[in-house]
Amino acid sequence: MQWEIVIGLEVHTQLSTNTKIFSGASTAFGAEPNTQADAVSIALPGVLPVLNKGAVERAIKFGLATGAHISKRSVFARKNYFYPDLPKGYQISQFDLPVVGQGALTIQVEPLVGNAQPYEKTVRITRAHLEEDAGKSVHGNSQGVTGIDLNRAGTPLLEIVSEPDMSSAAEAVAYAKTLHSLVRWIGICDGNMQEGSFRCDVNVSVRKPGEPLGTRREIKNLNSFKFMHQAIDYEVQWQIDTIENGGKIQQATVLFNPETGETRSMRSKEDAHDYRYFPDPDLLPLEISTEWIDQVRQTIPELPQAKINRYVNELGLSTYDASILTASVETAVFFETVLTAVPTDPKVGANWIIGEVNAQLNRDGLEMSQCPISAHQLGGMLKRISDGTISNSGAKEVFRTLWSEGGDADAIIAAKGLKQVSDVAAIESLVADIISANAEKVAEYRSGKDKLFGFFVGLAMKASKGKANPAQLNDILKKKLDG
Amino acid sequence: MIQSSLTQMGAALRAKKISSVELTQNYLDRISTLNPALNAYITLNPEVSLEQARAADVRLAAGKTDALTGIPIAQKDIFCAKGWRTTCGSKMLHNFVSPYDAHVISQFNSAGAINLGKTNMDEFAMGSSNETSYYGTVKNPWDTARVPGGSSGGTAAAVAARLCAAATGTDTGGSIRQPAALCGISGLKPTYGVVSRYGMIAFASSLDQAGPMARSAEDLALLLNTMAGFDERDSTSLQRDKEDYARDLVKPLNGLRIGLPKEFFAEGLGSDVAQTVETSIGEYKKLGATIVDISLPNTKLSIPVYYVLAPAEASSNLSRFDGVRYGYRAPEYTDLADMYEKSRAQGFGAEVKRRIMIGTYVLSHGYYDAYYLQAQKIRRLIAQDFVEAFKQCDVIMGPTSPSTAFKLGEKGDDPVQMYLSDIYTIAVNLAGLPGMSIPCGFGANNMPVGLQIIGNYFDEARMLNVAHQFQLATDWHTRAPKL
Known part of the structure; x- marks a missing residue:
């Protein structure tokens, strides 16, 4: 029996402001507990929130980058619940009037099954809203008591909610990766998943084709794409098995355990809070002028999708190659810098980056930002391939030397006598x-x-x-x- | 000296006829003698006050003075003051020593005023008789068997008994005006947003406003000059040019149009209060004012609207008092939920709990639209009534409270009766307008009666002018209780 999978994502991106969303306390990661908790972060009696304009600018940037509607007037609301790491007893968030309305994101999906070809898909974004992060409970210290670290309390978040437009783990991961790349691309989030700067909640349900949506379960707080893939695969199979064995899916929040590879229910719908949302009377409605939006628009670099189109149409690359080269802003910048050295031969640059450079990075477990070869060094070498000074096999040797020892392509060619005979x-x-x-x-x-x-x-x-x-x-x- | 106006006191200090230390000591001595019977103060800190007085004397000697330099001012215990215990009248904050200054406190500190002590108040400003204070009931200096009004009852009693030169209050539904009326002093609640709420412990954020309480309108103007002004730490603080609230005090009242709302002179108003207020209106006619009959048809709804909105905001504002970071924590508990429940059950008094429960209820899923949203709509209608009224008149007058000070314990068992004592003041908070109360005579049992003056937005200077001219023509404001 065929099952249809329905997936929607809620992603919490930590915005890259230096200070908190409602106070001047620092947002730097890794400080000693509570050293970045000012009066507002601790929620002392009498303190008040003051909105950080930088957080709003980043939200506007995201909205513009996803072709979304930017609300001229949005409202901060209080989400009320008690938890020790929530110092005010409410989280300031946005509820019925978010800053960013409907938008969309185009993703390139690389199916892992069989010989299926990569394909393009557009995922609709329902909304994105600003809110503050909570602190952290630190369990099990030497005295066996739970500590509270409020350094993170008040860190600005943009929660990005998608429509349930994804129908496989591969699509969900492609969406998350594209989103991850985009928020780093436009400089609103550092994307550091280990530090929790990009956290995904995945809503999963299954249904028979043509039937109404099934009951969903929400996998909370996934902070790696690998885990997301595993968690969705497990959850989907669990839901299908449950239904096929005559069971019913109960709406629930679940956690993924990377050690067992399983999802486990954390709380059911019955335990759901009544958050008693209401407009925060300490904050005026957020008014965003057309001028402000236009100013922010000026600061947005060429976006990945525009680059892909340009690489395909003007440089003659394949869509697939173009999407790999635009997977991160660092890769795109690297490629475009290489291109200045060999402007007439975009393919040679593309091939080397997608091939040798990426392979070496993977082998060494490095990010593009940590690449030991600069784009100028690679460009210098490609120039010599292009003008016939070295052969491909000679180039591989130059590349290996550049990677391990650094230096300059021409010097290596000379020192190793790699200049090919063209006489x-x-x-x-x-x-x-x-x-x-x-x-x-x-x-x-x-x-x-x-x-x-x-x-x-x-x-x-x-x-x-x-x-x-x-x-x-x-x-x-x-x-x-x-x- | 303790009977002098602030202007006279300031002049005497600058002329070195008295030092700030002497003046402060005079008040401290008087407090030692009289406060035990009145209970107007929660916390005194004589050494800190005298230290401030010594610093003020240095400043006076150097000639670097402000109108209030060296003058002892009492602060309602709702304002956080660095190094001072700040209880808000609650057991919950019995041990809370504020690490920071409220905006109002720092304004007085920069002016060189002396913080004489923290005055008693209804718990979290919830009450109209000062009987909900954890620190015991304040007695009305005119008759210690009677209440001083609330929630700024300690301040009103302290000013009336000359236990301070002047003092601060806060007004969410009448908490400056009603105790001012019941204790025979002058009090002003400014337009919402004129005085920063930063550091003032929140009751209902969209209604709370700090203001001065003193023996005369002239004194109020000087105090407001110090308290008012934009503060970037409060998002609802209004960005306006600094103004001198004393500038119009001496203007004659020829041609002043006084609106008398028929709703303020209807059923429920004590005949003694009605008669005294009408006599005062007669005085205004003599001063050249004309009377306009007006109607505020929706103000009858202000009590139900207020008792939806204020508790709603309070239920959320008071969530931070959870025993986790500061304030009262139950000595024994079994787990987290138990700690919350016991700490809040033991730390809050009955009236606070009642309002938290009402507020939680009206914000709950399924009730929000019927209560909170509906109340917000009516709030706008009430504000609109005033807009219409001010097309016909310059100020609105009426009684501040339907009766003079009632007996201690008289209304304690009936919250609705208690709520009705704010029937003429609440609409002003809902509309965000400035309102004041000045003494205008005595009613039954020889207790003071207050005349309420309501002005248009930002019309504080005119209201003070209107009050001052009355005080030039009458001597009610100079009457002092015999102690």
Whole structure:
């Protein structure tokens, strides 16, 4: 029996402001507990929130980048519940009037099953709203008591809510990755998932095609794409098994345990809070002028989707290659810098980045931002491939040296004698020597044994110590043998 | 000296006829003698007050003075003052020593005024008789068997008994005006947003406003000059040019149009109060004012609207008092939920709990629209009534409270009867308008009667002018209780 999977995401992105959303306390990660908790973060009696304009600007930026409606007037609301890490007893969030309305994000999905081809999909974004983060409960210290660290309390978050438009773990992960790339791209979030700067809640339900939506369960707080994939796969199978065994899905919040690979119910709908939302009387409605929106628009760099279109249409790259090159702002910047060295040959740059560079980064467990070779260094090497100074195999050696020792391509080529022989006379004399020394084989070739051509190439390459320009060598050899 | 106006006191200090230390000591001595019977103060800190007085004397000697330099001012215990215990009249904050100054406190500190002590008040400003204070009932200096009004009852009693030169109050539904009326002093609640709420412990954020309480309108003007002004730490603080509230005090009242709302002179108003207020209106006619009959048809709804909105905001504002970070924590508890429940059950008094429960109820899912939203709509209608009224008149007058000070314990068992004592004051808070009360005679049992003056938005200077001219023509404001 065929099942249809329905997935929607709620992503909490921590906005990259230096100070908190409603106070001047620092948001830097990793400080000693409660050293970044000012009077507002602690919620002392009498303190009041003052909105950080930088957080609003980042929300506007996100809205513009996803083609969303920016609300001219939005309202902060209080979400009331008791928890020790929530110092005011309410979280300031946005409820019925969020700052960012409907938008959309185009994603490239790379299915993992079978030989399915990558495809493009547009996921609708329902809304994005500003809110403050809570603090942290620190369990099990030496005295066996729970401590409260309010450093994170009041850190600005943009909660981005998608429509339930995704129908596989691969799509959900592609959406999350694209979103992750976008928020870093436009500089509103550092994207550090380990530090909790980008946290995903995934709503999953299953249904038979054509039937109404099934009951959903929400997988909370996923902070890695790998876990997200595993969690969705597990959850989907669990829901299908449950229904097929005659059970019913109960609405619930679940947690994913990376050690067991399972999801486990944390609380059911019956335990759901009544948050008693109401407009926060300490904050005026947030008014955003057209001028402000226009100012923010000026600060948005060319977006990934626009780059993809440009790479495809103007540079002749494939959509797939273009989407890989725009997977992060660092990669795109790297590619475009390389391109300045070899402007006439975008493909060589694309191939090297997607191939060797990415492979090495993966092998060494590095991000593009930590790449040991700069775009200028790579560009310098590609220039020499392009002008025929080095062969591809020579280039690989240059690349390895650049990676491990650094330096400059030209210096490496000179030091290692990798410059290929492109002198026609030199190659002709070398070819002539081989032909005269191998008369028998030449005769065989000339009588129709075409396969021997490779044998001659090999001899010639060996004679040139690998430095002969392969294309030239082929041409000359063919001419002489056929001569 | 303790009977002098603030202007006279300031002049005497600057002329070195008396030092701030002497003046402060005079008040402290008087407090030692009289406060035990009145219970107007919760916390005194004589050493800190005298230290401030010594600093003020240095400043006076240097000639770097402000109108209030060296003058002892009492602060309602709702304002956080650095190093001072700040209880808000509650057991919940019995041990809370504020690490910071409220805006109002820092304004007085920069002016060189002396913080003489923290005055008693209804718990979290919820009450109209000062009987809900954890620190015991304040007695009305005119008759210690009677209430001083509330919630700024300690301040009103202290000013009336000359236990301070002047003092601060806060007014959410009449908490400055009603105790001022019941204790025979002058009090002003400014337009919402004129005085910063930063550091003033919140009861109902959209209604709370701090203001001065003193023996005359002239004194109120000086105090308001110090208290008012934009503060970026309060998002509802209004960005306006600094003004001198004393500038119009001496203007004659020829042509002043006084609106008398028929709703303020209807059933429920004590005949003694009605008669005294009408006599005062007669005085205004002599001063050149004309009377306009007006109607505020929706003000009859102000008590039900207020008792939806104020508790709603309070239920959320008071969530921070959870025993986790500061304030009262139950000595014994079994787990987190138990700690919350016991700490709040033991830390809050009955009236506070009643309002938290009402507020929680009206914000609950399924009731929000019927109560909270409906109340907000009516709030707008009430405000609109005033807009219409001010097209016909310059100020509105009427009784501040339907009766003179009632007996201690008289209304304690009946919250609705208690709520009705604010029937003429609440609409002003709902509309955000400025309102004041000045003494205008004596009613039954020789207890003071207050005349309420309501002005248009930002019309404080005119209201003070209207009050001052009355006080030039009458001597009610100079009458002092015999102690």
